[in-house]
Amino acid sequence: MIGRQVQLLLCAVQFLTRLPTPPLRGFEPDWITRSARYFPLVGLLVGGISALALLAASAGWSGWLPAILALGVGFLVTGGFHEDGLADSADGLGGGQTRERRLEIMKDSRVGTYGVLALVTILGAKAAALASLTPLNAALALVTAHGVGRVAAVAAMAALPHVSDRDHAKYKPAPDGVKPAEVLIAAILGLWPLLLAPALGALAAIAFAALLATAMALLARRLIGGYVGDVLGAIEQVAELGVLLGLAAFLA
Template sequence: MPRQLKLLLCAVQFLTRLPVPSFADFEPAWITRAARYFPLVGTLVGGVCALALLAAGQLWSGPLPALLAVAAGVLITGGFHEDGLADTADGLGGGQTVQRRLEIMKDSRIGTYGVLALGLVLAIKVAALAQLPLATAALALVAAHGAGRSAAVAVMMWGPHVSDPTSAKYKPTPDGVRPRELLVAAVLGLWPLALLGWPGLIGALVGAVLAILLAAAARRLIGGYTGDVLGGIEQVCELGVLLGVAAMLAAR
């Protein structure tokens, strides 16, 4: 099997619960090299969510189609990024020292900050989608999922990884993305935003601002990023895209 196809399947296996073949010659470094395809996997997940939204929209109105679409994304990924968001909120919000914040993030239990962050982000995403026309909301879902993974890959290249690989919850941990790989990731993940026009550009800007704010907070409080922080960055960028698109269309 061609190496690039192996890396793509590796990205699918790492980020989702979708069944993919295993490789006898698997190497841990593949996870990092597969990061270029994380946004492509995001657009695939967003596409499934969009199909769920369009199908549900033929049966129901109001926020229910949006809620089912968001639920489809959680089901496909196993809540991978949502778990990171909750742990990041607990760690950055509840710890008083760097070591304590990292310990909280590794704890599988969820605290008050995590519950609030997870509940509010999911609720706001559903509300933003429910304000959009069905076809626009479907395209926004694809764009948001691709942009969210692109933001995470960008942080993987620019930010220091502060987790101890031997004690990280997710192994192997992606680390050391190259500029060329980030460029490929951006091309694969950001193109759906162009289909939205100006609302897509504003969504990208809002998503980027939220991702930068969270990355900066993690850099200040723990010295860099962890796998959980990457999940949180994906979620807030996804949220920002949906908010920006909804705001632009509501203003028309």
């Protein structure tokens, strides 16, 4: 039992990051879905690495530079996995006129105007929110945002139907999808850092994250009928932004 959970955790790390891990023996297609319970834990790991980079950079610089460098370290750890999904979702949902065309655009590796604008706006807002905080508060906000962002993605996996062509999709969900118990585990693993923040800041972070993530999920459901992997990346990114905006409002 413990061995299987370790395998699922390693599967989550392999799926979401570029960090080196031991090879997985006996891999089965449904492991990625079953490992979703650990996505927020991987998010805390990514956020922790980014937070350490921010604190180290803050020893030599002030202002926006530590925040930008910390975001850059996050990109290196994940390979820009979620940011790529944000850009593709913006291009597809913003540029397509039909469901089929939107899905086709999302599969295109090229980034269009909508994608660039989404990346600049959201990443710029993240950097600005972090730069408004003290280094310690910014580090806490980074860790929290990465955890909550993955919780939002896991919740979307359970709430929305998967609509991508399974034969060509990067992520092929298990037939029974993400189970409610797995969402609960993900929430416990990803939300606990909010306990370290002031109550009003934590409530604002959850409220903003839930609002932005829900808006993105509802938009995807209306325009393409559900989610694909790129939509999960977009939901994760806007939820991260929501956390940073909420915490910055009360900690800045």
